[in-house]
Amino acid sequence: MLQVAFSQLKTHSRRFIAITLAVLLAVAFLSATLMVNASATASLTASLGQSYAKADLVASPTAAVPLTAASAAAAARTPGVAASYPLRQEMVPVAAGTATLAGVLRNLPASPQLEPLALVNGSWPTSAGQVTVDAKTAAARHLSVGSTVTLGGGVAAGGHDGRPKAESGPAASGTPDAAVAVQPAVKATVTGIMAASADPQLSGLAQLAGTEATLDAVAGPDAHYATIAVELAPGTNTAAAATALESALKLPAGQVVTPQQLTSATVKSFTGGSDHLTIVLLAFAAVALLVSGLVVSNTFSVLVAQRTRELALLRCLGASRTQIRSSVVLEALVVGVAASVLGVLAAVGTMAAVIALLRRNPDYAFATLGVPASSILAGLTVGTLLTVVAALVPARSATRVAPLAALRPADDASVHNAAGRVRLGIGITLILVGGAGLVAGGLGSNLLLAMPAGAASFIGIILAASLFVPRLVALAGRLARPAGVPGTMASANAVRNPRRTTATASALLIGVTLVTMMMTGAATARQAFESQLADHFPVDLAAAAVPGTPSFTSAELAKAAALPGVDAVARLKVVGTVTAGGQEFPAYGISSTDAERLLGNPQNRPTAGTVVLPKGTTAATASLVDGGRTTRLGVRDSTARGTSALVPLDTFPAAEAGNPVLAGAADQVWIKVDPSLDGTALASLRTDLAEALHVDENQVDGAVLEKAMFNQVINTLLLVVTGLLAVAIVIALIGVANTLSLSVLERTRENSLLRALGLTRGQLRGMLALEAVLIAGVAAVIGSVLGVVYGWLGAQSALGSFTTVVAVVPWGQVLLVVAIAAAAGLLASVVPARRAARLSPVEGLAVD
Incomplete structure (x- = not known):
């Protein structure tokens, strides 16, 4: 029968082209899907975690244990640490020519191996008053080696780590942040141009790097670090080194991790603490496996069913049932192995081509190909087993009946015979049970229930399809x-x-x-x-005037509203002070028309007799002092933290000049932009808005x-x-x-x-x-x-x-x-x- 199997492969090779293509594509689909997760993780590590991607371990601070200069020294002394990079980032205004940009200034690592960015031109700073600038900012502001920029000298907001705050400050609502401070102005010479960071958290910011002395001159010597990345000496045990670092830095367990783990944790923070995106990708992989198996099984079943008479004739000539099954299995094994190998190679080639195309786009230059061993092994194993199992079912059916009976046409599975009734009964049962589980899993947000239930219901639909x-x-x-x-x-x-x-x-x-x-x-x-x-x-962009300066004029608002990409502009005027739960907020008035245009969620819009306060405010009522009048208002909880206190402008007119409520508060301009704008267009629009409103660019910030x-x-x-x-x-x-x-x-x-x-x-x-x-x-x-x-x-x-x-x-x-x-x-x-x-x-x- 061995000769029969190989002769079949040789004589009827055209029959196996179709099944080879089906298995090849199924394996390619499965392997490529598994590579997606690895490639996404590698790409995110190269973008979100670019600052520490070259490290072996990364230490992150906690609210109770910040990373200070003493922490950096302790990390450098830890056994097994060959080099360390305590990353310090400070938000600073950057004056380049006639424009003032929002920027972030970081320090340089002592070890070149831990430098996250490549130097495009010039040299790295070596002393105070020297900086490198990212290539995008340099091109946009016509900066080159030898140019001079001014750091600080204005209002800057941000924590010690310099990263934009997710739920406070203008980035969230247009309200001034409590951490706003006036920084001293420091002139710096550009010594080099470096590649722009792919970290999306730095998107739209001018990126600069300098020495510790430069950061001290701008932000003061009280250094706090965002992370401490370390490179381990060859042969050092990673787990032991992580434990030693946590002990040296007095950090709780889990605060020293690998770059990949920290990137995954960052992604989880975007989705409420759960890595839902990775779960969805894994669900796609599971579904791809199921569907690929069904396609291959269906194709191979038709192919083998076509040979039922041929197999029966071999039995009439003396071949046993075992020999028949063995010959079919051998054919399937050869086809499965060959097609699986080709499928894995096709998956790697396809993913490499996709990543190469992505990397041509500057916005996706960080795209990285990840080919885990699991994707190769899974493709080879599943493809081969799938082909063999798919061939076993029809071959077993052909050998279960007498040879002469098998030469006659077989009856279809239907409600009129036992095989059909069993098949349809199983199918209907799977549809009902799986469908109920899928609905329950969906309504209960339980993916672990919904995924297998949905797969079961789909198998049931395929089994009962003849109905x-x-x-x-x-x-x-x-x-x-x-x-x-x-x-x-x-x-x-x-x-x-x-x-x-x-x-x-x-x-x-x-x-x-x-x-x-x-x-x-x-x-x-x-x-x-x-x-x-x-x-x-809730707000796309906001521009806040400096307290004590004149409010925005109608001409400035009209010029801003006419800019391409701007959908709506509204001026929010200070109307008084709101007190709720022992906290005081400057109250801004917004008309009902502007609230409807700029705030998509009705929960964020104030109505008569209410005030919208930041999310988490526990007070049920609040008092508004506007001039000499005090009004009791009901509290509506906003959908976001750090938002402005909003009241209807129709009920509470703007406060008059010289009123005490204006101290420390100034009018704001809220802007709604075209949602189709990308990061580059938004950065350009922010520059145009700053010019139209006659404010520094770093004063225009927002949710978009x-x-x-x-x-x-x-x-x-x-x-x-x-x-x-x-x-x-x-x-x-x-x-x-x-x-x-x-x-x-x-x-x-x-x-x-x-x-x-x-x-x-x-x-x-x-x-x-x-x-x-x-x-x-x-x-x-x-x-x-x-x-x-x-x-x-x-x-x-x-x-x-x-x-x-x-x-x-x-x-x-x-x-x-x-x-x-x-x-x-x-x-x-x-x-x-x-x-x-x-x-x-x-x-x-x-x-x-």
């Missing part, structure tokens, strides 16, 4: 009856051979369901993230810059996943082409008989084309409906625990998938139909 697919195809066939005899016969064929119709439709149904699920899930997840960010950062940072992270994670949709579509097309081609080959005698009875070649081609379009169209519609439901419930189960999830259906993309699926069915029938039409009736009737 509804042929009937739906026959119902849709009424649309083809105006085509005459070919249309009527195409509609009748769906009912006459339900097994063949179901097998053909299942391949495309699987692929379309996966594609539509990913499209809907991605669109719903993006909407959920954007809704959460809109509540977290934070949103751009989060969206960059989201885009990085979803971009590669979206790219996998192309692979899913190709898998579906291969599946439908395989089953349609084999279906036409099985019907050679039938088609020849129709030709002998008078059916023309054109009518035969039309009949096969209409049948393919009907089957593909019905499968695409069913798959689209299932994909929308699975995508929404999947997003709800993964993200519902920390934000409101509203189903978003990308109708344009869904309709495009349906159209492509119908066209694919038509194209898949062209070659087999042409071959069937060219065969003479006499030759076709002689085929056995």
